[in-house]
Amino acid sequence: MKSIGDGEDTSIWADKWIKDDFPRRPINKELMMDLNLRVSSLITSQGGWNLNRLKELFPPCDVTQISSFPPVPTLKDRFVWAYTKDGRYSVKSGNWVLGREATAMELVPENIQSLNKLKETIWSIITAPKIKLFLWRALSGALAVAECLRNHGLNIQPMCAICNRGEETVSHVLFTCSMAAKVWSGFNVPVPSQGFSNSVSQNLEYVLGLIGKTELDPRFRSAIPWLLWEIWKARNSVLYSARNPDHHFVIATALEEAEEWLQQNQQISQEREWDSRNRSRVHRFWTKPAIGVLKCNLHSSWINEDSFCGGAWIIRTHTGDALFHARDAFLPFFNRIAAELHCILWTLQSLHDLHISSCEVWTDCAAAISGLENPHEWPKYRSILGRILQVVRVMGEVSFKLSSPKANSLAREIACSVTRDGRLTSYLAL
Numbered sequence: 001m002k003s004i005g006d007g008e009d010t011s012i013w014a015d016k017w018i019k020d021d022f023p024r025r026p027i028n029k030e031l032m033m034d035l036n037l038r039v040s041s042l043i044t045s046q047g048g049w050n051l052n053r054l055k056e057l058f059p060p061c062d063v064t065q066i067s068s069f070p071p072v073p074t075l076k077d078r079f080v081w082a083y084t085k086d087g088r089y090s091v092k093s094g095n096w097v098l099g100r101e102a103t104a105m106e107l108v109p110e111n112i113q114s115l116n117k118l119k120e121t122i123w124s125i126i127t128a129p130k131i132k133l134f135l136w137r138a139l140s141g142a143l144a145v146a147e148c149l150r151n152h153g154l155n156i157q158p159m160c161a162i163c164n165r166g167e168e169t170v171s172h173v174l175f176t177c178s179m180a181a182k183v184w185s186g187f188n189v190p191v192p193s194q195g196f197s198n199s200v201s202q203n204l205e206y207v208l209g210l211i212g213k214t215e216l217d218p219r220f221r222s223a224i225p226w227l228l229w230e231i232w233k234a235r236n237s238v239l240y241s242a243r244n245p246d247h248h249f250v251i252a253t254a255l256e257e258a259e260e261w262l263q264q265n266q267q268i269s270q271e272r273e274w275d276s277r278n279r280s281r282v283h284r285f286w287t288k289p290a291i292g293v294l295k296c297n298l299h300s301s302w303i304n305e306d307s308f309c310g311g312a313w314i315i316r317t318h319t320g321d322a323l324f325h326a327r328d329a330f331l332p333f334f335n336r337i338a339a340e341l342h343c344i345l346w347t348l349q350s351l352h353d354l355h356i357s358s359c360e361v362w363t364d365c366a367a368a369i370s371g372l373e374n375p376h377e378w379p380k381y382r383s384i385l386g387r388i389l390q391v392v393r394v395m396g397e398v399s400f401k402l403s404s405p406k407a408n409s410l411a412r413e414i415a416c417s418v419t420r421d422g423r424l425t426s427y428l429a430l
């Protein structure tokens, strides 16, 4: 590395003249840098470091590093061996460097092993797939933070733009940045006694380990994956949309999202269970209704909470002839059950408009039927269930029945044409 004399022969940005664990060039605080700049431009006429200039160019950690080794303006810069105190090469120090590199290489497999184990743990966490992927990327150094981008050769400012108090690494953003630290201290789980470390794998292992600690508040520990995700989203909104979310807001959003997702997943598994219990008494193929009875099959096609839903119904007579069928696109709903209930309401309102006052309504969504049969057990859907039952009272004789998906295939096919083929125009056919 370079030892600074008068600084004339050393380039600030191209030469290695900072002794950290390894010799290196200083960290640039600004995005733009003048590659012709010599270290001599940092030295005052009195022969000491120009501290104001150092602070302008380098982050605080490097200012300390540089000012610890005053320049010697009476001497020329020269190369020194970085691994002895006096800068002279010795066989002993050479062996020490080689030995250290060997140890570092031996350590790698063990590190990789524990990292792989942690990555496996991530896939088994009960959370949304997008969050699993995010955690996996955080662990793999595949998030667009300054450190990872610089590792890919992008010359961008290494410091964290939010707190300006450290290099922007994944661990910094998620754990030690001023913003993240506030979130963790306001979140009802214990943080490590010495604070979070600089190692993202160590920190993730710690916080993901908290999920299984039954003595902690279940609401908080199950929201930990969402909290990490929300911290990441908050960082992005500060950097890219100049919004600065309050840490209370970050915590509240994580708790809400976690609760919503867990509840919905529980409902889906309940629905599956209900489905399998009822399968035996459900016809596998569409059958004609009894003479004089109208049979209406309906279906809503729901993909996710951000997409339009499709809805369709078809009403047939006892001869199997279609009397009417209709299709519509609905605004996004937060889950499949909400979409199906909305579709039922829309169907009944349409039938009522067509002066049909009695029919069987067949859906393949077991949860929707269960909600209509026992509205008090589904308080979350109280308002839509109430509206459906109100239309039923006005119409007269309406009964709800569970169809197998196969027997409901025609309504399913029409509803799916909305979400699959983007057929957003509604129709009613006679």
Ligand SMILES: [Zn+2]
Pocket: 160, 161, 162, 163, 164, 165, 166, 172, 176, 177, 178, 179
């Ligand atoms: Zn920061």
